[in-house]
Amino acid sequence: MDHDADELIRRARASLGHAYAPYSRFPVAAAVCDEQGRVFTGVNVENVSYGLSMCAERVAIFAAIAAGARRVTAIAVTSGVAEVLSPCGACRQVIAEFAAGDTPVYCVAAAGERHRWTVSALLPSGFTASQLRSR
Ligand code: THU
Numbered sequence: 001m002d003h004d005a006d007e008l009i010r011r012a013r014a015s016l017g018h019a020y021a022p023y024s025r026f027p028v029a030a031a032v033c034d035e036q037g038r039v040f041t042g043v044n045v046e047n048v049s050y051g052l053s054m055c056a057e058r059v060a061i062f063a064a065i066a067a068g069a070r071r072v073t074a075i076a077v078t079s080g081v082a083e084v085l086s087p088c089g090a091c092r093q094v095i096a097e098f099a100a101g102d103t104p105v106y107c108v109a110a111a112g113e114r115h116r117w118t119v120s121a122l123l124p125s126g127f128t129a130s131q132l133r134s135r
Contacts, residue, residue, distance in 0.1 A: 005116075008032075008076040009108050011039050016078060019043035019056065028056040028085065030077045034069035057091040061098060072099040078108040084115045092123040 042060030
């Protein structure tokens, strides 16, 4: 399904105010497009027991899956800081579960500077279902 990068980025940025990040004070928001062209957003949701916190990318992907999506065709991530953010390792593995290697991941800084990654550039040589089946 085709996607509009600018619209996806706009949706992520519009969600940033919903981030719950009282401990890190590092709000993050993500928007994902599914195979039907639907857009789902997510924000980081922290917890006083720090390890229970969840990243924005996974919240957005899990919302999409819970609504029936099975594939992610584009992702946008933004934070409130000047630097372009780069998704954490755990999120890269979860993104790779639902997105093809050439899926774009747009990372956007607060002022609008953006970097376009692909899923395979973010997670080269990742663990895949085919390896699991070859046991
Ligand atoms: N965080 C995300 O939501 N996504 C990322 O890709 C990197 C980090 C969140 C987790 C935590 O709530 C805060 O940013 C600081 O690590």
